[in-house]
Amino acid sequence: MSKTKVHRLGDLQLKIMKVLWERGDGTVADVHLALGGGRDLAYTTIATMLRKMEARGLVRHRVDGRSFVYRPAVGSDAVTRGMSDHLLDRLFEGSLADLVTHLLTTREVSREELSRLEQLIAERKKSA
Amino acid sequence: MSKTKVHRLGDLQLKIMKVLWERGDGTVADVHLALGGGRDLAYTTIATMLRKMEARGLVRHRVDGRSFVYRPAVGSDAVTRGMSDHLLDRLFEGSLADLVTHLLTTREVSREELSRLEQLIAERKKSA
DNA sequence: CTTTATCTACTACCTGGGTAGTATTACCGC
DNA sequence: GCGGTAATACTACCCAGGTAGTAGATAAAG
Numbered sequence: 001m002s003k004t005k006v007h008r009l010g011d012l013q014l015k016i017m018k019v020l021w022e023r024g025d026g027t028v029a030d031v032h033l034a035l036g037g038g039r040d041l042a043y044t045t046i047a048t049m050l051r052k053m054e055a056r057g058l059v060r061h062r063v064d065g066r067s068f069v070y071r072p073a074v075g076s077d078a079v080t081r082g083m084s085d086h087l088l089d090r091l092f093e094g095s096l097a098d099l100v101t102h103l104l105t106t107r108e109v110s111r112e113e114l115s116r117l118e119q120l121i122a123e124r125k126k127s128a
Numbered sequence: 129m130s131k132t133k134v135h136r137l138g139d140l141q142l143k144i145m146k147v148l149w150e151r152g153d154g155t156v157a158d159v160h161l162a163l164g165g166g167r168d169l170a171y172t173t174i175a176t177m178l179r180k181m182e183a184r185g186l187v188r189h190r191v192d193g194r195s196f197v198y199r200p201a202v203g204s205d206a207v208t209r210g211m212s213d214h215l216l217d218r219l220f221e222g223s224l225a226d227l228v229t230h231l232l233t234t235r236e237v238s239r240e241e242l243s244r245l246e247q248l249i250a251e252r253k254k255s256a
Numbered sequence: 257c258t259t260t261a262t263c264t265a266c267t268a269c270c271t272g273g274g275t276a277g278t279a280t281t282a283c284c285g286c
Numbered sequence: 287g288c289g290g291t292a293a294t295a296c297t298a299c300c301c302a303g304g305t306a307g308t309a310g311a312t313a314a315a316g
Contacts, residue, residue, distance in 0.1 A: 010303045014218055028263080045305050047264070052303080066263055066312065080219055081234045084227065087215050090142055091208055096231055097244045099212070103224055104252050106209045114253050116225045121249070124232050125242050138273045156293080173275050175294070180273080194282060194293055 006074055006082035013053060016046070017072060017079065020059065025071035027064075134207050135214035141181060144174070145200060145207065148187065153199035155192075 009017065019034040020026055032038065032046045050070050053059050061068040092098040103109075137145065147162040148154055160166065160174045178198050181187050189196040220226040231237075 008302090011218065012304065041304095042306050043262095044264095044307070048266095048306075049304075051265085056302090068264075077234070080230060083215060083219060084231060085235075087211060088231070090139065091211060095241075096228075096235065096237060097241050097248065099231075100228060100245055101248055102208055103212060103216075103227075104248060106205065107213075107224065109224060109252065111253070113223075113225050114249055117228055118246070118249050118253075120225070120229055120232060121242055121245050124237065125239070125246075136272090140274060169274095170276050171292095172277070172294095176276075176296095177274075179295085184272090196294075 006079050007086035009058075009079060009083065012041075012049060013058065014079075016049060016053065017058065017074075017076070020070060020072045021076045025069050027067045027069055029067075031070070134202055134210035137186075137207060137211065140169075140173075140177060141186065142207075144177060144181065145186065145202075145204070148198060148200045149204045153197050155195045155197055157195075159198070 015035055016031055019031050023030065023034070026034070028043065028047045028050060031050070032041070032043050035041060035046070050059060050061075050068075054061060054070070054073075058072070058074055059070045060073045061070045063069075088094055088096065088099055092102070143163055144159055147159050151158065151162070154162070156171065156175045156178060159178070160169065160171050163169060163174070178187060178189075178196075182189060182198070182201075186200070186202055187198045188201045189198045191197075216222055216224065216227055220230070
Protein backbone atom coordinates (compact mmCIF):
# COMPACT_ATOMS: atom_id res chain seq x y z
CA MET A 1 0.00 0.00 0.00
CA SER A 2 2.91 2.36 0.63
CA LYS A 3 1.09 5.07 2.53
CA THR A 4 3.82 7.49 1.61
CA LYS A 5 1.57 10.51 2.04
CA VAL A 6 2.62 11.62 -1.35
CA HIS A 7 0.41 14.65 -1.32
CA ARG A 8 1.53 17.72 0.60
CA LEU A 9 4.79 18.46 -1.09
CA GLY A 10 6.10 21.94 -0.54
CA ASP A 11 6.96 24.22 -3.40
CA LEU A 12 10.66 23.65 -3.19
CA GLN A 13 10.34 19.92 -2.81
CA LEU A 14 8.18 19.78 -5.86
CA LYS A 15 10.64 21.82 -7.86
CA ILE A 16 13.40 19.48 -6.84
CA MET A 17 11.35 16.43 -7.72
CA LYS A 18 10.63 17.90 -11.11
CA VAL A 19 14.30 18.32 -11.82
CA LEU A 20 14.99 14.74 -10.84
CA TRP A 21 12.07 13.39 -12.82
CA GLU A 22 13.33 15.20 -15.88
CA ARG A 23 16.94 14.23 -15.56
CA GLY A 24 16.43 10.79 -14.13
CA ASP A 25 18.91 11.58 -11.40
CA GLY A 26 21.28 14.28 -10.31
CA THR A 27 23.75 15.51 -7.73
CA VAL A 28 23.09 18.38 -5.39
CA ALA A 29 25.04 20.57 -7.76
CA ASP A 30 22.92 19.46 -10.69
CA VAL A 31 19.70 20.28 -8.93
CA HIS A 32 21.05 23.52 -7.60
CA LEU A 33 22.07 24.59 -11.04
CA ALA A 34 18.80 23.54 -12.57
CA LEU A 35 17.00 25.75 -10.09
CA GLY A 36 18.78 28.94 -10.99
CA GLY A 37 22.19 28.21 -9.59
CA GLY A 38 22.52 30.20 -6.45
CA ARG A 39 20.74 33.38 -7.32
CA ASP A 40 17.76 32.27 -5.26
CA LEU A 41 18.83 29.37 -3.19
CA ALA A 42 21.97 28.39 -1.38
CA TYR A 43 23.70 25.18 -2.31
CA THR A 44 23.34 23.89 1.20
CA THR A 45 19.62 24.52 1.12
CA ILE A 46 19.25 22.05 -1.69
CA ALA A 47 21.52 19.60 0.06
CA THR A 48 19.55 19.84 3.28
CA MET A 49 16.29 19.54 1.48
CA LEU A 50 17.41 16.45 -0.38
CA ARG A 51 18.52 14.83 2.84
CA LYS A 52 15.19 15.60 4.45
CA MET A 53 13.39 14.32 1.42
CA GLU A 54 15.34 11.10 1.52
CA ALA A 55 14.34 10.65 5.13
CA ARG A 56 10.76 10.99 4.02
CA GLY A 57 11.18 8.45 1.26
CA LEU A 58 10.81 10.81 -1.65
CA VAL A 59 14.26 10.25 -3.09
CA ARG A 60 17.13 7.82 -2.78
CA HIS A 61 20.83 8.28 -3.32
CA ARG A 62 23.82 6.32 -4.41
CA VAL A 63 27.43 7.33 -4.00
CA ASP A 64 29.52 8.30 -6.98
CA GLY A 65 33.04 9.24 -5.97
CA ARG A 66 32.50 11.75 -3.22
CA SER A 67 29.16 12.90 -4.54
CA PHE A 68 25.66 11.70 -3.84
CA VAL A 69 23.57 11.05 -6.87
CA TYR A 70 19.91 11.38 -6.04
CA ARG A 71 17.08 9.85 -7.91
CA PRO A 72 13.34 9.89 -7.35
CA ALA A 73 11.87 7.22 -5.14
CA VAL A 74 8.32 8.10 -6.08
CA GLY A 75 6.91 8.54 -9.53
CA SER A 76 5.67 11.81 -10.85
CA ASP A 77 2.31 10.21 -11.54
CA ALA A 78 1.85 9.13 -7.97
CA VAL A 79 2.67 12.58 -6.67
CA THR A 80 0.57 14.39 -9.22
CA ARG A 81 -2.28 12.11 -8.51
CA GLY A 82 -1.90 12.31 -4.78
CA MET A 83 -1.91 16.06 -4.78
CA SER A 84 -4.75 16.40 -7.26
CA ASP A 85 -6.88 13.94 -5.37
CA HIS A 86 -6.15 15.65 -2.12
CA LEU A 87 -7.34 18.96 -3.49
CA LEU A 88 -10.30 17.42 -5.19
CA ASP A 89 -11.41 15.78 -1.99
CA ARG A 90 -10.78 18.76 0.21
CA LEU A 91 -12.46 21.33 -1.97
CA PHE A 92 -14.96 19.52 -4.11
CA GLU A 93 -15.74 16.39 -2.16
CA GLY A 94 -14.23 14.38 -4.97
CA SER A 95 -16.40 15.70 -7.71
CA LEU A 96 -14.38 16.19 -10.83
CA ALA A 97 -17.23 17.99 -12.50
CA ASP A 98 -17.39 20.51 -9.70
CA LEU A 99 -13.71 21.23 -10.01
CA VAL A 100 -13.93 21.72 -13.73
CA THR A 101 -17.01 23.86 -13.35
CA HIS A 102 -15.17 26.05 -10.94
CA LEU A 103 -12.14 26.36 -13.14
CA LEU A 104 -14.18 27.06 -16.21
CA THR A 105 -16.14 29.83 -14.55
CA THR A 106 -13.30 31.57 -12.76
CA ARG A 107 -10.59 31.25 -15.35
CA GLU A 108 -9.95 32.44 -18.80
CA VAL A 109 -10.03 29.38 -20.97
CA SER A 110 -9.05 29.62 -24.56
CA ARG A 111 -11.21 28.22 -27.29
CA GLU A 112 -8.43 25.82 -28.17
CA GLU A 113 -8.33 24.50 -24.66
CA LEU A 114 -12.05 24.01 -24.64
CA SER A 115 -11.85 22.00 -27.82
CA ARG A 116 -9.07 19.95 -26.39
CA LEU A 117 -11.17 19.19 -23.37
CA GLU A 118 -14.11 18.27 -25.50
CA GLN A 119 -12.00 15.80 -27.38
CA LEU A 120 -10.58 14.31 -24.22
CA ILE A 121 -13.98 13.65 -22.84
CA ALA A 122 -15.30 12.18 -26.04
CA GLU A 123 -12.30 9.90 -26.13
CA ARG A 124 -12.81 8.84 -22.60
CA LYS A 125 -16.47 8.24 -23.08
CA LYS A 126 -15.77 5.90 -25.95
CA SER A 127 -13.29 3.75 -24.07
CA ALA A 128 -15.25 3.55 -20.86
CA MET B 129 -3.93 43.56 -4.59
CA SER B 130 -4.68 41.93 -1.24
CA LYS B 131 -1.86 39.43 -1.19
CA THR B 132 -3.71 37.40 1.39
CA LYS B 133 -1.98 34.21 0.29
CA VAL B 134 -5.33 32.59 0.22
CA HIS B 135 -3.98 29.31 -1.03
CA ARG B 136 -2.24 27.05 1.46
CA LEU B 137 -4.98 26.49 3.94
CA GLY B 138 -4.50 23.51 6.18
CA ASP B 139 -7.09 20.79 6.45
CA LEU B 140 -8.50 22.00 9.71
CA GLN B 141 -8.60 25.60 8.64
CA LEU B 142 -10.46 24.65 5.53
CA LYS B 143 -12.97 22.64 7.52
CA ILE B 144 -13.53 25.58 9.79
CA MET B 145 -13.95 27.94 6.88
CA LYS B 146 -16.47 25.62 5.32
CA VAL B 147 -18.55 25.67 8.46
CA LEU B 148 -18.49 29.44 8.55
CA TRP B 149 -19.28 29.76 4.88
CA GLU B 150 -22.26 27.52 5.32
CA ARG B 151 -23.62 29.12 8.44
CA GLY B 152 -22.64 32.67 7.65
CA ASP B 153 -21.08 32.99 11.06
CA GLY B 154 -20.67 31.07 14.27
CA THR B 155 -19.17 30.92 17.72
CA VAL B 156 -16.38 28.63 18.71
CA ALA B 157 -18.97 26.29 20.14
CA ASP B 158 -20.91 26.29 16.89
CA VAL B 159 -17.87 25.39 14.86
CA HIS B 160 -16.74 22.84 17.36
CA LEU B 161 -20.09 21.17 17.29
CA ALA B 162 -20.29 21.25 13.51
CA LEU B 163 -16.99 19.42 13.36
CA GLY B 164 -18.05 16.47 15.42
CA GLY B 165 -18.30 18.07 18.80
CA GLY B 166 -15.31 16.95 20.73
CA ARG B 167 -14.89 13.42 19.60
CA ASP B 168 -11.96 14.48 17.42
CA LEU B 169 -10.99 17.94 18.46
CA ALA B 170 -10.82 19.83 21.71
CA TYR B 171 -12.85 22.94 22.11
CA THR B 172 -9.74 24.97 22.75
CA THR B 173 -8.18 23.71 19.56
CA ILE B 174 -10.92 25.34 17.58
CA ALA B 175 -10.64 28.49 19.63
CA THR B 176 -6.90 28.68 19.12
CA MET B 177 -7.23 27.99 15.46
CA LEU B 178 -9.82 30.69 15.01
CA ARG B 179 -7.62 33.20 16.78
CA LYS B 180 -4.69 32.28 14.58
CA MET B 181 -6.89 32.49 11.54
CA GLU B 182 -8.07 35.92 12.51
CA ALA B 183 -4.47 37.02 12.84
CA ARG B 184 -3.96 35.82 9.29
CA GLY B 185 -6.99 37.68 8.02
CA LEU B 186 -9.11 34.68 7.21
CA VAL B 187 -11.91 35.44 9.63
CA ARG B 188 -13.15 38.32 11.71
CA HIS B 189 -15.08 38.37 14.95
CA ARG B 190 -17.58 40.52 16.73
CA VAL B 191 -18.56 40.26 20.37
CA ASP B 192 -21.95 38.99 21.37
CA GLY B 193 -22.37 38.92 25.11
CA ARG B 194 -19.31 37.06 26.29
CA SER B 195 -18.94 35.09 23.10
CA PHE B 196 -17.04 35.81 19.92
CA VAL B 197 -19.00 35.36 16.77
CA TYR B 198 -16.69 34.64 13.89
CA ARG B 199 -17.46 35.16 10.28
CA PRO B 200 -15.40 34.62 7.14
CA ALA B 201 -13.23 37.47 5.99
CA VAL B 202 -12.48 35.80 2.68
CA GLY B 203 -14.94 34.31 0.27
CA SER B 204 -15.13 30.67 -0.53
CA ASP B 205 -14.61 31.47 -4.17
CA ALA B 206 -11.40 33.29 -3.53
CA VAL B 207 -10.04 30.43 -1.47
CA THR B 208 -11.19 27.73 -3.83
CA ARG B 209 -9.77 29.62 -6.70
CA GLY B 210 -6.52 30.39 -4.94
CA MET B 211 -5.94 26.80 -4.04
CA SER B 212 -6.96 25.42 -7.41
CA ASP B 213 -4.78 27.88 -9.23
CA HIS B 214 -1.89 27.16 -6.97
CA LEU B 215 -2.11 23.47 -7.72
CA LEU B 216 -2.70 24.05 -11.39
CA ASP B 217 0.37 26.22 -11.64
CA ARG B 218 2.57 24.00 -9.55
CA LEU B 219 1.71 20.76 -11.22
CA PHE B 220 0.49 21.56 -14.69
CA GLU B 221 2.03 24.90 -15.48
CA GLY B 222 -1.41 26.38 -15.58
CA SER B 223 -2.83 24.11 -18.21
CA LEU B 224 -6.37 23.21 -17.36
CA ALA B 225 -6.46 20.62 -20.10
CA ASP B 226 -3.45 18.86 -18.64
CA LEU B 227 -5.08 18.69 -15.24
CA VAL B 228 -8.28 17.27 -16.63
CA THR B 229 -6.36 14.83 -18.76
CA HIS B 230 -4.57 13.63 -15.73
CA LEU B 231 -7.71 13.29 -13.70
CA LEU B 232 -9.54 11.52 -16.46
CA THR B 233 -6.81 8.98 -16.96
CA THR B 234 -6.06 8.21 -13.35
CA ARG B 235 -9.53 8.30 -11.89
CA GLU B 236 -12.68 6.39 -12.26
CA VAL B 237 -15.13 8.78 -13.80
CA SER B 238 -18.73 7.80 -14.13
CA ARG B 239 -20.54 8.09 -17.39
CA GLU B 240 -22.86 10.63 -15.81
CA GLU B 241 -19.98 12.80 -14.80
CA LEU B 242 -18.54 12.65 -18.27
CA SER B 243 -21.82 13.80 -19.71
CA ARG B 244 -21.99 16.58 -17.21
CA LEU B 245 -18.55 17.71 -18.22
CA GLU B 246 -19.46 17.58 -21.85
CA GLN B 247 -22.40 19.80 -21.23
CA LEU B 248 -20.38 22.25 -19.21
CA ILE B 249 -17.87 22.68 -21.94
CA ALA B 250 -20.47 23.07 -24.63
CA GLU B 251 -22.14 25.73 -22.53
CA ARG B 252 -18.91 27.51 -21.98
CA LYS B 253 -18.01 27.38 -25.61
CA LYS B 254 -21.23 28.99 -26.58
CA SER B 255 -20.88 31.93 -24.22
CA ALA B 256 -17.24 32.56 -24.91
C1' DC C 257 53.13 18.56 0.42
C1' DT C 258 50.20 22.29 1.06
C1' DT C 259 46.45 25.08 -0.30
C1' DT C 260 42.01 25.27 -2.10
C1' DA C 261 37.75 23.84 -3.86
C1' DT C 262 33.98 20.69 -3.19
C1' DC C 263 31.25 17.48 -0.68
C1' DT C 264 28.33 15.93 3.05
C1' DA C 265 26.92 16.36 8.05
C1' DC C 266 25.29 18.90 11.72
C1' DT C 267 23.03 22.51 13.83
C1' DA C 268 20.06 26.23 14.20
C1' DC C 269 16.35 29.14 13.25
C1' DC C 270 11.86 30.87 11.37
C1' DT C 271 7.14 30.10 9.93
C1' DG C 272 2.74 28.07 10.03
C1' DG C 273 -0.48 24.32 10.90
C1' DG C 274 -2.30 21.55 14.49
C1' DT C 275 -3.33 20.27 19.28
C1' DA C 276 -4.44 21.09 23.76
C1' DG C 277 -3.77 22.18 28.82
C1' DT C 278 -4.01 25.84 32.19
C1' DA C 279 -5.28 30.40 33.75
C1' DT C 280 -8.38 33.99 34.09
C1' DT C 281 -12.62 36.29 33.66
C1' DA C 282 -17.42 36.81 33.87
C1' DC C 283 -21.98 35.44 33.95
C1' DC C 284 -25.79 32.50 35.89
C1' DG C 285 -28.34 30.07 39.17
C1' DC C 286 -29.16 29.47 43.99
C1' DG D 287 -22.32 36.11 47.98
C1' DC D 288 -20.74 31.61 46.15
C1' DG D 289 -19.93 27.90 43.33
C1' DG D 290 -20.14 26.19 38.88
C1' DT D 291 -19.88 26.88 34.12
C1' DA D 292 -18.59 28.71 29.89
C1' DA D 293 -15.79 31.91 27.45
C1' DT D 294 -11.42 33.77 25.89
C1' DA D 295 -6.23 34.38 26.66
C1' DC D 296 -1.89 32.52 27.21
C1' DT D 297 1.53 29.23 26.81
C1' DA D 298 3.69 25.33 25.27
C1' DC D 299 4.53 21.55 22.28
C1' DC D 300 5.23 18.78 17.94
C1' DC D 301 5.90 18.48 13.09
C1' DA D 302 7.36 19.70 8.51
C1' DG D 303 8.88 22.96 5.03
C1' DG D 304 12.33 26.15 4.08
C1' DT D 305 16.79 28.43 4.54
C1' DA D 306 21.40 28.59 5.40
C1' DG D 307 25.81 28.87 8.10
C1' DT D 308 29.61 26.26 9.93
C1' DA D 309 32.38 22.25 10.51
C1' DG D 310 34.79 18.38 8.91
C1' DA D 311 36.46 15.34 5.31
C1' DT D 312 38.62 14.61 0.95
C1' DA D 313 40.09 15.11 -3.51
C1' DA D 314 42.18 18.04 -6.92
C1' DA D 315 45.56 21.54 -8.17
C1' DG D 316 49.80 23.70 -7.61
